[in-house]
Amino acid sequence: MVPGQAAVAPANNTAIEFKSVSKHFLKDEGVVPVLNDVTLSVGRGQFVALVGPSGCGKSTLLNLVSGLVRPSAGTVLYDGDPIKTVNSRVGYVTQRDNLVPWRTVIANLELPLELRGVARPERAAHARELIAQVGLSGFENHYPGELSGGMRKRVSLARAFIYGAKTLLMDEPFGALDAMTRQALQDEILRLIETSRTTALFVTHDLEEAIYLGDRVIGLLPNPGRIGTIARVDLPRPRNQLETREMPEFLRLRRTLFDFIEKAEG
Numbered sequence: 001m002v003p004g005q006a007a008v009a010p011a012n013n014t015a016i017e018f019k020s021v022s023k024h025f026l027k028d029e030g031v032v033p034v035l036n037d038v039t040l041s042v043g044r045g046q047f048v049a050l051v052g053p054s055g056c057g058k059s060t061l062l063n064l065v066s067g068l069v070r071p072s073a074g075t076v077l078y079d080g081d082p083i084k085t086v087n088s089r090v091g092y093v094t095q096r097d098n099l100v101p102w103r104t105v106i107a108n109l110e111l112p113l114e115l116r117g118v119a120r121p122e123r124a125a126h127a128r129e130l131i132a133q134v135g136l137s138g139f140e141n142h143y144p145g146e147l148s149g150g151m152r153k154r155v156s157l158a159r160a161f162i163y164g165a166k167t168l169l170m171d172e173p174f175g176a177l178d179a180m181t182r183q184a185l186q187d188e189i190l191r192l193i194e195t196s197r198t199t200a201l202f203v204t205h206d207l208e209e210a211i212y213l214g215d216r217v218i219g220l221l222p223n224p225g226r227i228g229t230i231a232r233v234d235l236p237r238p239r240n241q242l243e244t245r246e247m248p249e250f251l252r253l254r255r256t257l258f259d260f261i262e263k264a265e266g
Contacts, residue, residue, distance in 0.1 A: 051218070056264075058171075078167070168200045174209070186241075211254060212239060216231065229256075229257075
C-alpha cells in the first residue's frame with residue numbers, strides 16, 4: 001500500500017473516486033500509457049493537490065473527472081455515480097483564462113448562465129455578487145484586454161463558481177503569474193473554497209503552493225503515471241503566507257516532496 005493511502009474519506013463522504021483507473025492514448029507510434037492502476041478518494045470539502053514530473057498524468061486525472069476523456073480501464077465516480085459523459089457538476093479552471101475577448105467582465109460571467117437559459121436579471125445579479133467576492137467591483141464593464149493577468153484570473157475563478165459547482169478542478173491556474181499576484185490568488189481561492197465548502201483537485205508544479213493550499217498532496221510517478229506518495233498536510237487553517245511557510249512541518253513536507261520529485265525525475 002502507498003504510504004498514507006489508508007487516510008481517505010469515508011465512502012459516504014466521497015466526492016471523487018478513482019478505482020483502479022488506467023488510461024492510454026493511441027498515437028502514430030502505437031499505444032501510449034498515461035496512467036496505470038490509480039486508486040484514490042477525495043472527500044467532500046477536501047483540497048487535494050497533485051504534483052509530479054511532466055507527463056505523469058496530472059492533467060489527465062482532471063480530464064477524467066470532468067468527463068472530457070474516459071478511462072481505458074477502471075472507474076471514475078463523482079458523488080458515487082460513474083462518470084459517463086461531460087461532468088457539468090464540476091468547475092474547471094485552466095492556466096489560460098479562456099475569457100471571450102469581446103465580452104465585458106460581467107458578460108463573460110453571465111455567459112454560462114445565459115447558455116442554460118437563466119433569465120437576464122437573475123444571471124446579472126449572480127454575476128455581480130461573484131464580481132464583488134473576487135474583488136473586482138467597478139470593473140464589470142471592462143473587457144479582458146483592459147485587465148491585468150491577475151484580474152483576468154479572478155474573472156476566471158468567478159466564472160468557475162457561477163455554476164454553483166461543489167467541486168473545482170484547477171490545472172496550474174496560477175502558473176503564468178508573478179509571485180506576489182500568485183500568493184494573493186492562493187489566499188483568494190482558499191477563502192472562496194472555505195466559504196462555499198467546495199472540493200478542490202489542484203494540479204501544480206510548485207511544491208510550496210501544493211503544501212500551502214492542500215489538505216493532502218498526491219505525488220505521481222511517471223511513465224506511466226501512478227501514485228508514488230500521499231502526504232497529509234497537518235498545518236492549521238487559516239493559513240498565512242509568511243507564518244505558514246516558516247513552520248517546521250511546512251519545511252519538512254517541502255523537503256520530503258522535493259526528494260520524491262527528484263527521485264521521480266531521475
